[in-house]
Amino acid sequence: MVSSSQLLLAADSMLSPTLVQALVKIVILIGGLMTAAAYFVLLERRMAAWIQDRRGPNRVGIPLTGIRLFGLGQPLADGVKFIFKEAYTPSHVDRWMYLLAPISILVAALVVFAVIPIGGMLPAVAGLSDGGEPISLVVIPGFDSGLLLVFALSEIAVYGVLLGGWASNNKYSFLGGLRSSAQLIAYELPLGLAILGVVLATGSMNLERVISRQAESGLWFALAQPLGFVVFVIAAFAESARVPFDLPECEQELVGGYHTEYSGIKLLLFLVAEFLHMITASFLIVILFLGGWHFWGLTGGAGAEVGWLQSLLRVAVLLGKVVLVILFFMLTRWSWPRFRFDQLMALAWKIMLPLGIANFVVVAALGEIRAWYDPEFVDRYWEWGLALPNWLSLVLGWLAVAYSGTLVTDNRPQPGPQVAATRGEVF
Amino acid sequence: MLPDNPKIRWVDEPQLGISGRMYLPMFAQGLATTFKHLKRSLAGDVATVSYPDQEPKIDAPLIYRGVHRLNRDEQGRVKCVACFLCATACPAHCIDIIGVESPWPDREKYPQSFTIDELRCIYCGMCEEACPVDAIELTSLYNLTGRSREEMIFDKEKLLSVYDATRESEPMRTASIGGTNG
Numbered sequence: 001m002v003s004s005s006q007l008l009l010a011a012d013s014m015l016s017p018t019l020v021q022a023l024v025k026i027v028i029l030i031g032g033l034m035t036a037a038a039y040f041v042l043l044e045r046r047m048a049a050w051i052q053d054r055r056g057p058n059r060v061g062i063p064l065t066g067i068r069l070f071g072l073g074q075p076l077a078d079g080v081k082f083i084f085k086e087a088y089t090p091s092h093v094d095r096w097m098y099l100l101a102p103i104s105i106l107v108a109a110l111v112v113f114a115v116i117p118i119g120g121m122l123p124a125v126a127g128l129s130d131g132g133e134p135i136s137l138v139v140i141p142g143f144d145s146g147l148l149l150v151f152a153l154s155e156i157a158v159y160g161v162l163l164g165g166w167a168s169n170n171k172y173s174f175l176g177g178l179r180s181s182a183q184l185i186a187y188e189l190p191l192g193l194a195i196l197g198v199v200l201a202t203g204s205m206n207l208e209r210v211i212s213r214q215a216e217s218g219l220w221f222a223l224a225q226p227l228g229f230v231v232f233v234i235a236a237f238a239e240s241a242r243v244p245f246d247l248p249e250c251e252q253e254l255v256g257g258y259h260t261e262y263s264g265i266k267l268l269l270f271l272v273a274e275f276l277h278m279i280t281a282s283f284l285i286v287i288l289f290l291g292g293w294h295f296w297g298l299t300g301g302a303g304a305e306v307g308w309l310q311s312l313l314r315v316a317v318l319l320g321k322v323v324l325v326i327l328f329f330m331l332t333r334w335s336w337p338r339f340r341f342d343q344l345m346a347l348a349w350k351i352m353l354p355l356g357i358a359n360f361v362v363v364a365a366l367g368e369i370r371a372w373y374d375p376e377f378v379d380r381y382w383e384w385g386l387a388l389p390n391w392l393s394l395v396l397g398w399l400a401v402a403y404s405g406t407l408v409t410d411n412r413p414q415p416g417p418q419v420a421a422t423r424g425e426v427f
Numbered sequence: 428m429l430p431d432n433p434k435i436r437w438v439d440e441p442q443l444g445i446s447g448r449m450y451l452p453m454f455a456q457g458l459a460t461t462f463k464h465l466k467r468s469l470a471g472d473v474a475t476v477s478y479p480d481q482e483p484k485i486d487a488p489l490i491y492r493g494v495h496r497l498n499r500d501e502q503g504r505v506k507c508v509a510c511f512l513c514a515t516a517c518p519a520h521c522i523d524i525i526g527v528e529s530p531w532p533d534r535e536k537y538p539q540s541f542t543i544d545e546l547r548c549i550y551c552g553m554c555e556e557a558c559p560v561d562a563i564e565l566t567s568l569y570n571l572t573g574r575s576r577e578e579m580i581f582d583k584e585k586l587l588s589v590y591d592a593t594r595e596s597e598p599m600r601t602a603s604i605g606g607t608n609g
Contacts, residue, residue, distance in 0.1 A: 050468035051461055055475040331465075335457035402448040 025139045029113055037275040038075035044330050046071070051334040085264035090168075093261060097167035102262065102269035105160025108153045109276035114139040115146035116283050117208050119315030120293050123308055134306075137315065138208060147195060147205040150284065151188070154239060157277060158184045164270065165258035176257030179247050179341060186348035187238035187245075193356030194232035197225045197363040198288050211292030215299070217383045220291035224387045227359040227394040229289045231352055236281040238348070241274065243333040247341055282325040286318065290325070293318040343407060350406040355397050362393045488567035488597050492550045495543055495581070496589035498562050498599055505587060506562035509536040513554035513563050521547035522554060541583040545571060566593045 042057065049056025060073035089098060119137035136142070143149070158181050165177020198221050199205055202213045214220050222229040238245040247253075254260070259270045286292060293299055293314035300310055339347065366386045374382050401407075446452045476483045485491050498506045509526030521544040529537040554563050566589060573579045581589075 047465075049475075050473075051464045053464055053468055053472075053474045055468075055473050055477070331458065331461055335461040336454075398449065402445055402450075405443075405448055407448070 021135060022139055025137075029118070029139060030110060033110065033113060033276065033279065034272070035075075036279065037272050038079065039072075040275055040279070040326060041078070041271075042071065042074050044333075045074075047327075047330045048334060051331075079268070082268040083265055087264050087266070090261050092169045094167040094169065097163050098261075099266070101160050101164035101167055101258075102266045102273070104163065105157055105273040106269045106276075108156035108160065109273040109280065112150050112153045112276075112280050113283075115143050115149050115207060116280070117211065117287065117292070117318075118283075119318050120208075120211070120299075120311055121306055122311050123306070136208065137311075142206065142208070144204065144206050146207045147199065150207075150280070151192065154277070154280070155184075155188065157273070160270075160273065161258050164262070168258070168261035170261050172255045173258050173260045176254045176260070179254075180241065180258060183238060183241070183245065183247060183344060183348075186345060187235045187352070190231050190348065190352035190356040191235035191239060193353070193360050194228040194235060195288065196360050197221075197228040200360075200363055200367055201225070207287050207292075211287055211294065214291045215294040217380070218294075218296060219383055219387065220289060220294070222289040222291075224383070225289075225359060225363055225390050227355060227390065227397055228363065230394065230398075231356045231359060232289060233285060234347075235352060235356075236285055237329070237332070238344070240277040240281040240329075242278060242329055244336045244338050245344060246338060247344060278326065278329055279322070282322045282329065285325050286321040290321055346407055351401050355401070358393060358397050362390060366390070483569075485567045485569070491567035491569070492552045492565040494545065494566050494568040494571050494589055495548070495554070495586055496564055496566050496593060497541060497583060497586040498564060498590050499587065504531065505537065505541075505583065506560050507538045507541060508534045508560055508562070509538045510559060512557040512559060516553040516557035517548075518551060518553065519547045519549045521545075538583060541586065543581050543586065545573075545579045545581055546576060561599060564599065566597055568593070 046056040046058075048054075056071070057074045058071040059068055060071055060077045061067040061069035062073060089095065115138060117136070117138040121134040121136055124134055140146075161180040161184070162177045165173045165175075165180070168174070198210060201221065201224065202210050204210065204213075210221075217224075241247075259267055262270060295317045299314045299317055300306065306314070366389060370382050370386060500506045507524075508529075509524055511524055511526065514520075514522040514524055523540075523542045523544075524538050525540040526536045527539040529535055531537070550565065552565055555565050558564075563586075568589070571579075
């Protein structure tokens with residue numbers, strides 16, 4: 001039998017600095033992400049209003065005081081509204097799946113952040129760091145298959161969408177879910193191919209390593225592999241189902257897509273998960289292609305020992321870049337019209353997939369050539385010199401897409417023998 | 428419809444040029460439009476009127492369709508001749524008139540009671556169009572509120588008082604804008 005003192009001892013040893021550190025990071029991350037998602041919703045609404053010559057939500061401030069604060073109380077009001085709404089479940093739905101869908105999509109969207117670094121290292125803090133080690137600003141430090149985890153979890157988001165669409169027992173929801181799964185699976189391929197280039201160049205799937213690699217060379221992967229960058233950004237837009245790829249939930253065609261039958265807190269979970277997908281996509285764009293926390297002449301190289309100022313600067317640079325990318329997401333929403341579904345699929349399979357493969361082949365071949373002449377990978381000139389053929393591949397690939405005209409589709413029924421044969425049955 | 432139906436005229440889409448197929452000019456065009464509006468809004472030039480703080484500007488009060496009024500003639504009597512044309516024209520059936528014999532020599536009838544249910548009214552302005560003597564008119568008062576349904580049923584006195592309140596700012600229809608008044 002285990003005595004209570006033994007249990008206490010066990011509990012004491014379990015609360016090692018590593019664990020405390022992880023718990024603190026998780027709390028900060030989840031709190032921060034939820035708040036960020038809420039305020040990004042407000043920002044998106046304000047941006048939408050500005051672009052449409054309106055003012056946007058600018059009234060809600062501190063309750064009962066009449067202080068408006070430019071509408072900064074709006075997310076709180078929205079949240080309270082969603083939470084206190086009746087938790088209505090339509091009678092025709094599959095109850096368990098209906099409940100499971102929003103939970104699974106939100107959990108998957110949140111867990112991704114376990115491997116996404118939000119900065120570089122922090123100097124050691126007493127009580128938190130194990131033996132004076134600097135604190136890594138990622139929940140699971142040194143996780144070598146981080147990118148794989150991100151991909152696996154972003155695939156689970158498809159389950160949430162499909163489950164929601166299926167469980168709703170509504171044809172619009174079901175169509176939305178189907179479209180969404182087809183879209184997400186189609187764009188997963190170019191996304192993966194674009195990442196392969198980065199993984200090849202880095203030699204690791206650890207996201208911290210990807211950043212430090214770019215910091216060492218000072219050449220962001222967006223500059224070194226522009227074709228991969230373009231493919232990744234477009235695929236990331238499609239993966240996070242943002243305009244012009246918002247077919248899963250296009251209001252004009254599908255009412256609300258897979259979350260038509262949801263209301264109250266469950267709808268809120270879906271909406272938050274969608275925003276988290278966008279934030280994840282922005283983080284990935286910044287970390288993989290825009291240098292993460294690195295900025296020339298500001299944040300120092302990868303090897304340097306960092307002080308408090310430097311490390312906080314790195315966090316600020318990373319988050320600043322992420323906010324800029326999110327702003328781009330929001331501007332995009334009001335600039336371009338949505339794709340038709342066949343155009344979406346044509347773009348994925350006929351354009352993005354070949355471009356992704358081309359990028360991968362070019363990067364791999366150039367890497368081999370470099371390994372031939374510079375086996376130690378030390379020569380800085382190779383790094384910058386190889387960017388040139390990569391830019392060439394972007395221009396050539398883009399021109400090839402334009403000249404082949406694969407996006408130009410003609411789906412009208414063509415007169416022909418098959419149609420004529422069925423003449424009697426068509427009417 | 429069969430595709431080889433001779434009545435179908437096939438229209439070919441205009442061919443995209445190489446710049447169109449490169450997508451970049453359109454990309455830039457879309458962003459440029461977005462930024463144009465963003466810049467304008469951030470400079471404060473928005474279409475929204477912050478209503479309770481700021482009154483909306485009504486461009487043409489004479490043709491705005493707000494609360495009704497019953498006009499008076501030069502001697503201060505109600506102009507209405509109780510012809511029921513407005514009540515007949517009203518698609519919402521919100522006008523209720525009781526016409527009796529007129530005490531004045533210049534007309535046969537006048538309204539003993541004239542009520543409009545402002546909650547039923549759809550503010551289409553057909554009563555105003557139907558009126559042969561320009562007695563009923565819609566004013567530019569738009570912020571009509573009340574605490575009960577009964578309060579929102581306007582009787583003759585109330586409608587005349589709306590005229591008294593708006594006679595300065597909104598003159599009666601003249602012939603120049605389609606009225607019968609001199």
